[in-house]
Amino acid sequence: MASSKIQSVDPGQLNPSLKEDHDNWSLVIRPHNRLFDLHLDDIWRYRDLLWMFVRRDFVAVYKQTILGPLWFFIQPLLTTIIFTIIFSGVAKIPTDGFPSMLFYLAGTTPWNYFATCLTKTSNTFVANAGIFGKVYFPRLIVPLSIVVSTMIQFGIQFFLFFGILLYYLLAGSAASPQWGWIIVLTPALVLLMAALGLGAGIVVSSLTTKYRDFTFLIAFGVQLMMYATPIIYPMSSIPQKWRWLIEINPMTGPVEAFRAIFLGGPIPWSSLGFSTALTGVLLIVGVVIFNRVEKSFMDTV
Amino acid sequence: MHTCVSPVISIEAVSKLYRLGEIGTGSLAHDVNRWWHKVRGNEDPYLQLGQANDRSTKGQSDYVYALQDVSFKVNQGEALGIIGSNGAGKSTLLKILSRVTSPTSGQIKVRGRIASLLEVGTGFHPELTGQENIYLNGAILGMRKAEIKAKFDEIVDFSGCERYIDTPVKRYSSGMYVRLAFAVAAHLEPEILIIDEVLAVGDADFQKKCLGKMKDVAGEGRTVLFVSHNIHAINNLCSSAVTMANGRVACAGSVSTCVEHYLKSSSSAGSKWRREKVRTDTDSVTFESVNLRLSGTQPLMILDLECLTTSRKQEKPAFVAVNILDNTGVTLMQAIPTLETLITSEAKEKSFLVRIELPPLVPGDYFVSLWMGPHNAETYDEVHSCVGFKIDETPTAGRTYPHTPNHGRIVPASSLKIL
Numbered sequence: 222m223a224s225s226k227i228q229s230v231d232p233g234q235l236n237p238s239l240k241e242d243h244d245n246w247s248l249v250i251r252p253h254n255r256l257f258d259l260h261l262d263d264i265w266r267y268r269d270l271l272w273m274f275v276r277r278d279f280v281a282v283y284k285q286t287i288l289g290p291l292w293f294f295i296q297p298l299l300t301t302i303i304f305t306i307i308f309s310g311v312a313k314i315p316t317d318g319f320p321s322m323l324f325y326l327a328g329t330t331p332w333n334y335f336a337t338c339l340t341k342t343s344n345t346f347v348a349n350a351g352i353f354g355k356v357y358f359p360r361l362i363v364p365l366s367i368v369v370s371t372m373i374q375f376g377i378q379f380f381l382f383f384g385i386l387l388y389y390l391l392a393g394s395a396a397s398p399q400w401g402w403i404i405v406l407t408p409a410l411v412l413l414m415a416a417l418g419l420g421a422g423i424v425v426s427s428l429t430t431k432y433r434d435f436t437f438l439i440a441f442g443v444q445l446m447m448y449a450t451p452i453i454y455p456m457s458s459i460p461q462k463w464r465w466l467i468e469i470n471p472m473t474g475p476v477e478a479f480r481a482i483f484l485g486g487p488i489p490w491s492s493l494g495f496s497t498a499l500t501g502v503l504l505i506v507g508v509v510i511f512n513r514v515e516k517s518f519m520d521t522v
Numbered sequence: 523m524h525t526c527v528s529p530v531i532s533i534e535a536v537s538k539l540y541r542l543g544e545i546g547t548g549s550l551a552h553d554v555n556r557w558w559h560k561v562r563g564n565e566d567p568y569l570q571l572g573q574a575n576d577r578s579t580k581g582q583s584d585y586v587y588a589l590q591d592v593s594f595k596v597n598q599g600e601a602l603g604i605i606g607s608n609g610a611g612k613s614t615l616l617k618i619l620s621r622v623t624s625p626t627s628g629q630i631k632v633r634g635r636i637a638s639l640l641e642v643g644t645g646f647h648p649e650l651t652g653q654e655n656i657y658l659n660g661a662i663l664g665m666r667k668a669e670i671k672a673k674f675d676e677i678v679d680f681s682g683c684e685r686y687i688d689t690p691v692k693r694y695s696s697g698m699y700v701r702l703a704f705a706v707a708a709h710l711e712p713e714i715l716i717i718d719e720v721l722a723v724g725d726a727d728f729q730k731k732c733l734g735k736m737k738d739v740a741g742e743g744r745t746v747l748f749v750s751h752n753i754h755a756i757n758n759l760c761s762s763a764v765t766m767a768n769g770r771v772a773c774a775g776s777v778s779t780c781v782e783h784y785l786k787s788s789s790s791a792g793s794k795w796r797r798e799k800v801r802t803d804t805d806s807v808t809f810e811s812v813n814l815r816l817s818g819t820q821p822l823m824i825l826d827l828e829c830l831t832t833s834r835k836q837e838k839p840a841f842v843a844v845n846i847l848d849n850t851g852v853t854l855m856q857a858i859p860t861l862e863t864l865i866t867s868e869a870k871e872k873s874f875l876v877r878i879e880l881p882p883l884v885p886g887d888y889f890v891s892l893w894m895g896p897h898n899a900e901t902y903d904e905v906h907s908c909v910g911f912k913i914d915e916t917p918t919a920g921r922t923y924p925h926t927p928n929h930g931r932i933v934p935a936s937s938l939k940i941l
Contacts, residue, residue: 246532250621250630270661277647277658284649284690355644356662357621357636431553516624519617520540 259512263359270358274366279373293377297333301325308453317455319396319484323389326382327480328452331414334375335472336443338418341367343425343439346518353519360515361508364423368415375411386483397485406482410475413493413500417471420503427507427514450476456489471496471503528633529595530714530745531619536628538589538614538769588614589625590769596747598713601740603760603777604749605784608798611769612749616640616718619747634713634745637663641718643703648692652683652702655691659706673709680731681705701728708735715739716747727899733759751906753781753851781851785889785907795908807833807840807867808903809892814911821882821917821935827890827909828875833867838896840865844876845891847907848931854888855881855932863896882917882933884925 264271283289301322308314309321316324342364346353349363389396429435450472451459459467467473474496477489541552589611596602606612617623619630620638645662646655656677660670670677678684681702683694691699717736736759740746750756756763756777763780765773773783793814801808813828827844841864844857857878865872889907896902916925917933925933 246631246633248632248636250618250624250632252625252627252629267661267664269665269667272667273658273661277650277654280654281647281649352645352662354617354622355620355640356638358662358664519623 253513253516259508260359264361264365267358267362271362271366271369274363275370275373278366278370290377293374294381297326297329297378297381300329304329304453314454315458317457317484317486320389320394323385323394323396323484324455324480325453326385327483328450328476330375330378330382331410331476331479332447332450332452332472333378334371334411335414335418335475336447337371337374338368338415339422339425340439340443341371342419342422343429344436345423345426346430346514347426347433347436350519353515361423361511364419364426364511367422368419371418372411372415382483395485396483399482399485399488402482402488406478406488410479413497414472414475416504417475417496417500420500420507423507423511424503427510427518430514430518446470446472451480452476468492468495471499528598530598530633531596531747532631533592533594533596533615534629534631536589536592536615536618536625536630537587538611538618538623539626540586540588587769589618591628592766592769592771593628594764594771594774596745598745599740599743600762601736601746601748601760603756603763603780604747604766605751605753605756605763605780606766606772607784609768610766612766613640613718614769615766616716616747616749619716632714635664636714636716637707637710637712638716639663639707639718640716642700642707646691646699646703649690651690652678652687652694655702656706659703660710663707663710664712665710669711677705677709680708680735697728704728704732708732708739712744714745714747718749753785753847753906754853756781757851778850782849785847785849785851785887785910792910792912795905797905801903804903805834806837806902807831807865807894809894809905809908810871812890812892812905812909814890814909816911820913820915820919821933823880823883823913825878825880825890825911826875827878827892828873829892830871830873831865831894831903832871833869835867837867837902839863839867840894840896840902842874842876843893844878845893846878846880847889847891848927849887849889850927851889851907853891865894882935883913884927884929884931884933885913885916886925886927886931887912 283292286292288295304325305321308325309316319327345360345364345367353360386396386398390398425435425439449467449470451467456464456467456473456477474489474492474494478493480486481488592611592615604612604615614623616638617640618625619632619636620640621636622638622640643655643659645659647658650658653674656674657667657670661667678687681698681704683698683702683705686694686698691702694702715736733755736746736748740759740761746759748756748759760777762775763777764771765780765784773780793816794811795813796811797809808831809829810832811830815826815828816823817826818824825846829842841858841860841862844859845853846855846857847853857876859876859878865874887910889910891904891906892908893904894902
């Protein structure tokens, strides 16, 4: 029977010798993977795809615009100007003695990075259902690529902030950057915020595949969280007995630290430590549930 | 039965359960219940509720088995065709194999890299140029950047879109889009290639090219899994087949047995066909229903096909072609009632009658496929083996011994004169 190479197999009667011969399978598709079977090596194998996605996101967003990446400047600049007018000019919220424009930029620059990472990754499954339904690649590539491509946006906004900082320094302003810490801590802070945004984002995206309620939560949740982070006000303006409320916010540490190294002030090591620990937990939990969800989400999304 | 060729895919008792209906508070209640059973160490209460997947009958359960206890093996270098009517579970099986979704129970073992083409142009971004999309699509399909770079010229050449390679693909015609997408996919070099009806697109010329490429792939010792309604393509490409029906393997073995099994079971209803799901992938003229009537007596049988078409958009007028196939899916003949393009699209619905004078056919089951398009290289719609008829009587008056397909299906009128 050379022509019929395929045969129907009753699993109960699998020929045992055949089973032994062919135990070197490269892939076994099962209903569920073990909890920590995260196939992270797959992500490494698909690293080129990560860069393709980053490129796509960057190129595609500003195609057919005239100003192109300049929009990355215009957005934070306008926001900061509006903050300056409303919170500093009208509401007279103190800025710890720093020029208000600089103070807000030092807060919004890191915050924007985190917020963009979180909102974009939290939509991973729903937004990519089309691709995910047709082809396999490690799903984690998508949120990772979002975190990386948002980094480009952060880089541009960082230059804006840095330029304005230099301007104020030359004008003899009160800011006193701690250059040593800037070199050490800036990349660390960016990584921390990336990990935090990614961790929280993939948790939310895993939860939204079946029940979409969380997408509503994330939209205004991020906005509310901004007001619970010392961005438009300094930590010093919060009464001592309410500070813990702000401190349990994992973004407080990075934002305060960012401001401290660039504008001057004590680096809040304890809240940075708390933030790092929480990020670690969130990231591990996130990756684990993301891996569980990615196997079955096509049926529920 | 033991061959020295080793299996590269082993599908073992795979089942897939789907919940019908919408997700809402009802499904939340089920989730909570399921979780509560799990906490107490009981089996999932909804697994037992699953029913065989029969689309047309209304079941009592909200749960349905899209696949039930499917087991078979695929050997290296084999081109396996998977046949089955809509909803038979073919696509679900491919989805599980492609790791897009996971089985409810059972397992699949695979040796080698799988690339699956459930759709052409997955992940194409309309704003990016052809070149950028080749890289993006290649990476999505699992190619490394260096691999794509090495094959770039070949891909562009195969697609025939060289002039447009620096133009955003949103400016491409749908045909060019598909050509480019298939060209990328065709240059994948996986050990196992899974293809789901992607050949249904592109013009006839390009389809031929694709089929040829897939044949090459199979010839190189790589394994191809191919799902299609196109019996002709299956016949052409595959070395073996599996027929699926209602989520189970109905038949496995040689292509001819499987095709026969499929045609027999799918078209036993016979003389009436009606489109069940509106085609959303096209806005040109489509067939909506076909009614078949057979009249006359052997050897002069008349086949009447009453067709109803719908059009959604003003289109160039079309003509029809009717293929008549035997029970192994071989096209015996093609009738082209008129070369004039008479089917216009001003009216939303249009019906017409095709009358075919059948040649003397030997007894057996026959199937009819219909095609419609404005000229031979452009297709509006085609329906494969949608209706069928059965010939009981021999075309040769007085003949008593049975006909065999080995002697062909047509008995031409003939005479003999002693000179």
